[in-house]
Amino acid sequence: MRRTAVVAAAGAAALVLAACGGSGGDGSAGHGGHAATAPSSAPSSASASASASASQGQHNAADVAFAKGMIPHHRQAVEMADLAPGRARSAEVQKLAADIKKAQDPEIRTLSGWLTSWGEDVPAEGAMDHSTHDMSGMGGMMTAEEMTGLENASGKAFDTAFTELMIKHHEGAVEMARTEQADGAHGPARKMAVEIIDSQSAEIEQMNALLGKD
CATH class of the missing domain: 1.20.5 (Single alpha-helices involved in coiled-coils or other helix-helix interfaces)
Incomplete structure (x- = not known):
């Protein structure tokens, strides 16, 4: 044991x-x-x-809405500006159209880049054709009928129609930019909103002066 x-x-x-x-x-x-x-x-x-x-590039729903709304809005302004050569009689209207295109084309690229970096869809190029009906009366977007009327106009009639429609269009952009300025979180987007308010408000004054000369 x-x-x-x-x-x-x-x-x-x-x-x-x-x-x-x-x-x-x-x-x-x-x-x-x-x-x-x-x-x-x-x-x-x-x-x-x-x-x-987050500190470098935080954004919120207002920033996304601003970018998604401003892209088709700018595209329509560029499309309107593209009609001026060969139709506008006034050299001032032709220069204004060229300035609008020069300013808004790069902004479209910047806005698209932000959406891509945020994992959001960039509005398709053709989306504007469908959205003009839905967005007419909102943000100053032109209806398809107004766009057709502008395409068919020339000379002084074009100058007047372009100027009146672009004032309404710019007023819509300024309103959208003010919303972004108030509600947005993305620093660069808020900065662009301020630039849009300043530049387009100045162009509205310029266009009102042009209409006053007629």
Whole structure:
């Protein structure tokens, strides 16, 4: 009985030593311990990165609405401006149309870039053809009938129609920009809104003066 107990105790001791040797000698425990501490540092690094990214380019629903609304709005203004060469009689109207296109083409590209970076869809080129009916009366967008009338006009009739319609169009853009200025979170978008308010308000004054000369 005594011999059996000694053998059993020796066997138990051997098992304990083997277990200790396995935990100390096997590198997997060390890796496991390292892996256990890694996740605790990863989230802080990820949250720091998220915070940096938020401070650099945070945006909200108002910014998205501004970009998605202003792109088709600008596209229509550019389309109107493209009608001026060959139709407008006034050199001032021709220059105004050229200035509008020069200012708004780059803004369309910038607005599209923001939407892409935010994971949002950029309004399709053809969307304007369908939206003119839905957006007429909202944001100063022209109806299909008004666009056709402008395409068919020339000389002084074109100058007057272009100027009157573009005033309404610009007033809509200024209103949209003021909404972005008040509600938006994206710094560059709010800055563009201020520039649109300033430049298009000045052009509205210019066009009202042109109409006053007739």
